[in-house]
Amino acid sequence: MDAVAHRHINTSSDSELLLNIFADNLNDTGKFRINEEDIFVAIRRLMTQARGAYACVAMLAGFGIIAFRDPNGIRPLGVACRATPSGAKDWLCASESAVADVAGFVDWEDVRPGTPKLYLRSRIRSVAGNIDLLLCFEARR
Numbered sequence: 001m002d003a004v005a006h007r008h009i010n011t012s013s014d015s016e017l018l019l020n021i022f023a024d025n026l027n028d029t030g031k032f033r034i035n036e037e038d039i040f041v042a043i044r045r046l047m048t049q050a051r052g053a054y055a056c057v058a059m060l061a062g063f064g065i066i067a068f069r070d071p072n073g074i075r076p077l078g079v080a081c082r083a084t085p086s087g088a089k090d091w092l093c094a095s096e097s098a099v100a101d102v103a104g105f106v107d108w109e110d111v112r113p114g115t116p117k118l119y120l121r122s123r124i125r126s127v128a129g130n131i132d133l134l135l136c137f138e139a140r141r
Contacts, residue, residue, distance in 0.1 A: 073113030
């Protein structure tokens with residue numbers, strides 16, 4: 001990332017690497033203000049660049065919460081909701097439904113592999129990817 005995108009990775013965290021790949025893909029749009037489609041394109045590109053198992057949740061300022069997992073579906077990720085006293089919805093993303101049950105969230109739904117979801121204040125948007133499954137291992141020579 002340092003030589004190509006001029007991004008310095010400061011830790012050995014896979015989360016930091018995924019974040020920087022995502023940010024670099026958004027930067028490649030060349031836009032000052034991105035839109036929802038730009039977010040999905042950046043995630044689709046990330047899924048072709050990253051190899052292995054991952055499940056990601058991030059809050060994007062001005063948009064909402066994005067949730068996605070690797071195209072092979074190795075890492076679990078699901079979403080549940082609950083009504084607030086004002087009638088709005090709270091969203092919870094977790095790796096297992098037991099967390100949602102304990103916190104009073106309902107309507108657990110697995111995030112489909114390779115299909116990012118964007119949770120906005122007023123709606124949910126999901127774009128099914130036509131991303132080829134990536135192998136999570138490389139053949140030994």
